Amino acid sequence: MAFRFRLQTSLRLAEQEVDIVRALLAQEISRLRDMTDKRDNQERIFKQALAGQTSACITEPHNLHLWQAYTGEQKEILKVLEVQIEEQKIRVEEKRQLLVEHRIKAEKYIRLKEKQAKHYKLEELRKEQSLIDEIAQNHKGSS
Secondary structure (H helix, E strand, C coil), rough: EEEEEHHHHHHHHHHHHHHHHHHHHHHHHHHHHHHHHHCCCCCHHHHHHHHHHHHHHHHHHHHHHHHHHHHHHHHHHHHHHHHHHHHHHHHHHHHHHHHHHHHHHHHHHHHHHHHHHHHHHHHHHHHHHHHHHHHHHHHHCCC
């Protein structure tokens, strides 16, 4: 019975670990989604800056250097966001792998628990059969 208790405890802990890692993965995915939205917004700003630079070439050549500097800044910000997104994708993948590992661990405990329950039922059936055989022999012996 002590083994059964330890197994239940281990299984419960493994399932809690799965839940914790699942929550961490959800946080990382949420961060990735936020970063992607931020990058998309920055990409729109960069395209607007390019359009402004193109327009300045035609209509306001004296302001072109300002538009070029602004476009360059927006491009750099976009590059930084791209790098951050790639790093975040790596973190998300690491959390996914960790979740898989913890699920495998929990599944091992579940299978072990099922195997233990099967073994217990088989042992109970053997005891019951032994008792039935004993009763049958006592009944034959007394007849």
